[in-house]
Amino acid sequence: MMLNETYTLANGLQIPKLGLGTWFIEDSSAARAVQEALAIGYRNIDTAQAYGNERGVGEGIRSGGMPRGDLFVSSKLAAEIKDYADAVAAIDGSLAVMGLDYLDLMLIHSPQPWNDWRGGDYAEGNREAWRALEEAQQAGKLRSIGVSNFQQQDLENILSVCTVAPQVNQVLVHVGNTPWDLLAFCTEKDILVEAYSPIAHGEMLKNKDVSAMAERYSVTVPQLCIRYTLQLGTVSLPKTSNPEHMRSNADVDFVISEQDMETLKHQHISDYGRYSKFPVFSGK
Numbered sequence: 001m002m003l004n005e006t007y008t009l010a011n012g013l014q015i016p017k018l019g020l021g022t023w024f025i026e027d028s029s030a031a032r033a034v035q036e037a038l039a040i041g042y043r044n045i046d047t048a049q050a051y052g053n054e055r056g057v058g059e060g061i062r063s064g065g066m067p068r069g070d071l072f073v074s075s076k077l078a079a080e081i082k083d084y085a086d087a088v089a090a091i092d093g094s095l096a097v098m099g100l101d102y103l104d105l106m107l108i109h110s111p112q113p114w115n116d117w118r119g120g121d122y123a124e125g126n127r128e129a130w131r132a133l134e135e136a137q138q139a140g141k142l143r144s145i146g147v148s149n150f151q152q153q154d155l156e157n158i159l160s161v162c163t164v165a166p167q168v169n170q171v172l173v174h175v176g177n178t179p180w181d182l183l184a185f186c187t188e189k190d191i192l193v194e195a196y197s198p199i200a201h202g203e204m205l206k207n208k209d210v211s212a213m214a215e216r217y218s219v220t221v222p223q224l225c226i227r228y229t230l231q232l233g234t235v236s237l238p239k240t241s242n243p244e245h246m247r248s249n250a251d252v253d254f255v256i257s258e259q260d261m262e263t264l265k266h267q268h269i270s271d272y273g274r275y276s277k278f279p280v281f282s283g284k
């Protein structure tokens with residue numbers, strides 16, 4: 001069963017291959033969503049300071065009836081934090097808000113603040129934030145550390161000075177957007193890639209070619225999309241607050257043929273409709 005499968009990070013920690021994304025789950029409903037996900041068998045939960053639901057996610061983790069050690073909980077340092085002291089305070093802030101002694105993974109959410117996406121030079125600020133993450137890992141507050149939305153040059157900036165290399169890079173990967181060169185670079189550096197928005201934030205549900213292929217496998221479009229990211233060797237983080245969707249999204253023990261993987265690899269999505277207003281879907 002996919003929910004029980006794991007990858008091994010560069011630091012030796014096991015990370016469940018399939019997790020639950022929580023972007024756009026309100027703080028007030030996050031605890032229930034996490035409890036439901038844990039009851040279904042999810043063990044990997046992804047949140048961020050920017051989602052405004054760390055409190056609810058933490059409550060769900062603490063009240064979900066599972067031993068803390070069986071769970072993999074991730075959060076992200078806000079994209080705007082680009083200095084050491086603010087990063088130290090924000091890491092402690094996440095732990096306090098979530099009511100947890102440690103996180104399994106913390107990521108720098110983005111190499112640039114959201115209002116300057118793919119803009120100015122934040123190399124120094126990212127190195128400062130990274131130092132704070134390294135020290136928190138050393139102190140046992142974070143079991144693993146990584147980055148998100150980092151391109152090759154952003155990773156090289158960290159790799160050139162770090163004492164510990166990022167264990168994870170969480171990036172936009174889905175049918176229609178497969179960043180080949182970045183995936184290859186991360187593999188070469190032993191950085192595990194997590195695929196966020198594996199269903200293209202829901203946009204893939206409208207794609208006729210993908211629907212037709214899903215029908216051929218007798219699966220849903222989300223199942224085909226999630227399986228695609230898993231077969232690429234990435235962690236898949238579909239978001240849903242609907243327990244039926246949580247259940248079916250985890251039912252992905254089928255195999256996409258090599259030929260169909262090739263077809264899916266060559267899909268391109270250039271427009272995320274009304275979601276293009278979010279920097280991550282802006283195509284930059």
Ligand SMILES: NC(=O)c1ccc[n+]([C@@H]2O[C@H](COP(=O)([O-])OP(=O)(O)OC[C@H]3O[C@@H](n4cnc5c(N)ncnc54)[C@H](OP(=O)(O)O)[C@@H]3O)[C@@H](O)[C@H]2O)c1
Binds near residue numbers: 046245246
């Ligand atoms: N690091 C970053 O910068 C970053 C950026 C974006 C996302 N993320 C992470 O990745 C996670 C997933 O990305 P995402 O939220 O953008 O989008 P996604 O997982 O690609 O798609 C979510 C959408 O698909 C729907 N959905 C999910 N399962 C479904 C099913 N079985 N049937 C029908 N509809 C289904 C959801 O609606 P329902 O809730 O109604 O099921 C929701 O509207 C986020 O929650 C977050 O944790 C990270």
